[in-house]
Amino acid sequence: MRILIVEDDASVSHWISSKLHVSGHSCKLVDNGEDALKFIKNEVFDVILLDRIIPKIDGIQLLGLLAGDPHPPVLILSANDQTSDRIEGLRAGADDYLGKPFDFAELLLRLERLYCRSKQVASSNFIKIKDMIINLERHEVTRSGHRIDLTNKEFKLLYVLAEHPGQTVTRSMLLEKAWGYHFDPQTNVLDVHLSKLRNKLDGGSKNPIIRTIRSVGYALG
Amino acid sequence: MRILIVEDDASVSHWISSKLHVSGHSCKLVDNGEDALKFIKNEVFDVILLDRIIPKIDGIQLLGLLAGDPHPPVLILSANDQTSDRIEGLRAGADDYLGKPFDFAELLLRLERLYCRSKQVASSNFIKIKDMIINLERHEVTRSGHRIDLTNKEFKLLYVLAEHPGQTVTRSMLLEKAWGYHFDPQTNVLDVHLSKLRNKLDGGSKNPIIRTIRSVGYALG
DNA sequence: TTAAGACTATGCGTATTCTGATTGTTGAAG
């Protein structure tokens, strides 16, 4: 994730950014509302971590300025953890709120949630289903933490399924999306690749992640 | 919004529900996890308000059971407002978390946010008749909560009937829609499959969901 | 040349669908 941290207390912002780095995310630090606004307008971030009280433009004001046009989800970080403050923050358009002092694990979790959510809406950088994470950018799939190597076709197949988690995706849909066939090829390509995919994903475990809906298609989850 | 409140402390749940009523929302109250699960399976809610500690099935467990298939967003309500608890709740699949004591305004705000968000993502596609839910996307039928496995033909048949709930669907209509026959096949395919469907749907119970309209066709409900 | 991935061919086991015969119901005519 690319994260913009808007926070005037340097010790806090550095602590957060170093921790986020370790978790594999990249951060940009900014200590006032004015600069924050500039960066938001000019660069692409996945999430914004916003302290409520910052110089020049206050956090809430900043949200007001952002409102209307599309922007990354905002998590407000604040020393005031009164409900009234939380309400104010959320009303102003924040997507989440975390009071200080906070736990880094919780911060990370919330950031990731925001990220997933926004991605799912404005389609795609990683999709999460049960304990499986599909990273579209990196073409990488992990299940309960450890990597699973997929071939290109397998990945495409999984991706098409993952676009509609839980829903039944018809065979023709799969053929169309993963192969570009607009007709029924008289072969069993689909079956073969799906079989392989299945093996890799839940290699023999009960509780398979891909269900078969006979004579219709397949479904994830 | 239609809200399911899962909370064993009657005073709390009544307070919330009355307030929500005033705000123009309708609530269903449930005081244990088991009933909650039943209701979630059988009825349609926009949001679920879930107390963490409830009888029979714990809040976190309940989330585990829901995970995987689509369900309304869940806001956890809990006396424990430690970060570790919050993390646990969110990890388990909750969509938001609010610690007691809380402010009603904040609760309402958060519920509305959850609702808006879920509306944006998916308007799931299903038909409900009595205690039966036909989920078209998932190609799945449940009756009073538990799944009923149907073959493709059976599903199609049911679907054609369900498109006109209560109305009589003629035999020729069924043959046409489910088989693509534009004529009367001189067999009793329809009868056979309808018989099977009936068995699966209301396996011997009185109060069958499919009625026979003699010499015309069938009707649902 | 090798190796990996994508596709084809084939066969097996099983779930599903269909057929035809049998039994059960219903409602109107006698």
Added chain:
DNA sequence: CTTCAACAATCAGAATACGCATAGTCTTAA
């Protein structure tokens, strides 16, 4: 009230379709 014919429901077995696995072929890129 009985009888009868039309219609509906059920059953078992035959026929079929479908999904899955395995093994082999083809293509491309290292």
